[in-house]
Amino acid sequence: MGVEDDGCTRMLVDPAFLPVADQFFRMFHKPSQGGGALAAYLHGEPVLDIWAGWAAKDRHWTRDTVALSFSTGKGVASTVLHRLADRGLVSYDRPVAEYWPEFAAAGKGGITVRHLMSHRAGLHRARGLVPGRFGLLDAQKVATALAAATPDPRRFRGPGYHAVTYGNLVAEVASRVTGTPFEELVRTEIAEPLGEDEFWYRVPVDQRHRIARVFPKVNFLPAPWDAASSVLSRLPGVRGLAEAGMAEGFDEVMRSPQAHDAVMPGWNGVFTARALARMYAALAGRGRIGDVQLLSEDTVRQLLEVQTRSHDYVIGIRANWRLGYHPGWVAMRRQPTASVGHYGFGGSGAFGDPETGLSIAFVTNRLGNVYTTISDGRFPRLGAAAVSVARRI
Numbered sequence: 034m035g036v037e038d039d040g041c042t043r044m045l046v047d048p049a050f051l052p053v054a055d056q057f058f059r060m061f062h063k064p065s066q067g068g069g070a071l072a073a074y075l076h077g078e079p080v081l082d083i084w085a086g087w088a089a090k091d092r093h094w095t096r097d098t099v100a101l102s103f104s105t106g107k108g109v110a111s112t113v114l115h116r117l118a119d120r121g122l123v124s125y126d127r128p129v130a131e132y133w134p135e136f137a138a139a140g141k142g143g144i145t146v147r148h149l150m151s152h153r154a155g156l157h158r159a160r161g162l163v164p165g166r167f168g169l170l171d172a173q174k175v176a177t178a179l180a181a182a183t184p185d186p187r188r189f190r191g192p193g194y195h196a197v198t199y200g201n202l203v204a205e206v207a208s209r210v211t212g213t214p215f216e217e218l219v220r221t222e223i224a225e226p227l228g229e230d231e232f233w234y235r236v237p238v239d240q241r242h243r244i245a246r247v248f249p250k251v252n253f254l255p256a257p258w259d260a261a262s263s264v265l266s267r268l269p270g271v272r273g274l275a276e277a278g279m280a281e282g283f284d285e286v287m288r289s290p291q292a293h294d295a296v297m298p299g300w301n302g303v304f305t306a307r308a309l310a311r312m313y314a315a316l317a318g319r320g321r322i323g324d325v326q327l328l329s330e331d332t333v334r335q336l337l338e339v340q341t342r343s344h345d346y347v348i349g350i351r352a353n354w355r356l357g358y359h360p361g362w363v364a365m366r367r368q369p370t371a372s373v374g375h376y377g378f379g380g381s382g383a384f385g386d387p388e389t390g391l392s393i394a395f396v397t398n399r400l401g402n403v404y405t406t407i408s409d410g411r412f413p414r415l416g417a418a419a420v421s422v423a424r425r426i
Contacts (some may be wrong), residue, residue: 034324048082049426053418054083060411061086063092066401068094068245069411072306073419074314075426077392079324081419082307088245088398093134099231099303100396101292102244103194103377109223109232110203111150111336111375112328112358113314115367116222118146119332122210124355125150129202133209135180144184149202151340151354152192155184157277157347159197160266166282170295171199172215176205187273191332191343192354196278200298203357216296226325227315229308236293236303244293245398247379251284251406273347298380309394313385319393337373337387339358361386363416382412389423404413 044055050073068086070169072079088094117123123132125147127285130137136144144154156179163174204215211218216235218233224232236244256264262279265271286292294300315321316336320328328336328421336356342349345352352359358373361384369391374384379400385392400406 037052044084044096045079045082047075050080050419051424053415053422054081055207056418057415058085064090064132067248067397069395069397069399070094070098070100070306071395071415072310073334073391073393073421074310074317074322077314079310081265081310081393082308086399092261094245095121097243098245099233099236099240099305100381100398101247103300103302103310103379103382105304105309105375105383105396106298106300106378107199107203108233108373108375108383109219109302109304109312110200110215110298110308112316113222114146114150114203114207114298114357115328115336117207117210117322119329123206125335128403129154129206132206133180135177138181140181141184144337147340147356148188148207149206151190152194152199152345152352153341154181154195154202155186155188155201156198157185157193157195159184159278159280159283160262160276161339162198162280164400165293167286167289169280169286170281170291170297170359172201172204172296175180175201175297179205187346189191190346192341192345192346192347192352193273194277194345194352195299196274196366197280197283197297197299200300204298205297208287209268214296214299219402223376224308227308227311229305230310231303231305231308232299232312233303234296234301241290241293247398249379249400249406251400252286270349274349277323277347280398290354296402300379304394304396306383306394306396309396313374313383315385315396317338317387317390320374320389333387337371338352347402358384360384361416361420362413363420364410364413365417365420370419376408376412378408379406380408382416384416386420386423389420391419391423393419
């Protein structure tokens with residue numbers, strides 16, 4: 034059924050998913066809660082496409098609002114590389130250096146694409162990787178630095194989440210294999226086949242008015258970002274997290290308009306929930322949505338496989354990394370363990386679940402909650418409600 038918003042643009046709510054929609058709308062009643070969008074597919078058919086709240090203090094969220102979704106973009110970048118693997122342009126078990134010769138430096142000649150896509154390349158360090166507060170926005174400098182970097186020896190014991198660098202690594206491999214800029218690959222491999230424009234890292238200038246304003250400040254600690262990151266980088270247990278995600282000035286970089294000029298697929302993706310849900314609907318459908326075969330069934334089978342169950346030395350959990358994704362973590366006892374997706378800093382995320390045929394995506398501009406900006410329980414609760422519905426149908 035349809036529900037009209039103030040601009041008479043119709044939302045979509047399948048009757049079976051009304052409880053999920055009700056839960057979503059209760060999250061956004063005042064500007065301090067920001068806004069967001071939620072979209073879902075079931076067996077390739079859209080069942081939710083809704084939005085609510087504020088894109089800025091003086092602007093309501095609309096159907097066309099897009100949101101900076103941070104690490105949610107890792108899943109999109111990974112899907113690009115899977116499309117190339119599907120055509121035999123890249124092999125998961127070949128060395129990265131076969132496609133990117135400079136990468137063999139500093140003992141990295143044996144690191145494979147599979148290692149890279151499951152966070153086992155030992156190249157998690159963003160802190161100190163390139164000089165300058167805005168150095169991480171220069172993709173070429175970052176790629177050069179990663180090619181020259183010495184991998185962390187902890188990679189032999191388990192994965193280490195490449196919080197910032199993952200997207201650069203995947204993008205460089207994809208561009209080397211094809212000779213095509215990564216933003217062009219995102220357009221031709223993902224956006225055009227799916228019929229959705231809003232898969233952006235470098236956001237078109239004429240579309241930037243659509244971006245929701247992210248708030249509050251990115252820093253999730255009581256101390257200034259640079260001081261806190263310096264201290265944390267020397268403490269056992271949290272050192273990896275500071276190295277991977279707390280580069281000098283990165284809190285400022287993430288909030289800067291300059292972030293939308295760069296292609297940094299590990300963290301600066303801008304999407305609609307609608308676009309993300311459609312991409313994951315293809316993964317939930319064994320590679321197909323409608324008449325679009327986004328990936329072969331064999332490639333989907335491979336990307337669903339858990340690559341490592343070891344403790345992740347950066348984020349401190351067993352993330353059970355797939356090839357570029359983690360499972361969809363939801364607030365319920367019986368987890369959708371066969372699902373694949375990626376969540377982002379602040380609370381955005383998306384995943385697809387082949388067992389139920391469900392895909393769901395949530396984007397928001399309100400980072401976290403009153404206690405931390407890292408994340409909160411909004412999407413895990415919405416995901417749990419949607420999975421429960423899908424299991425009953």
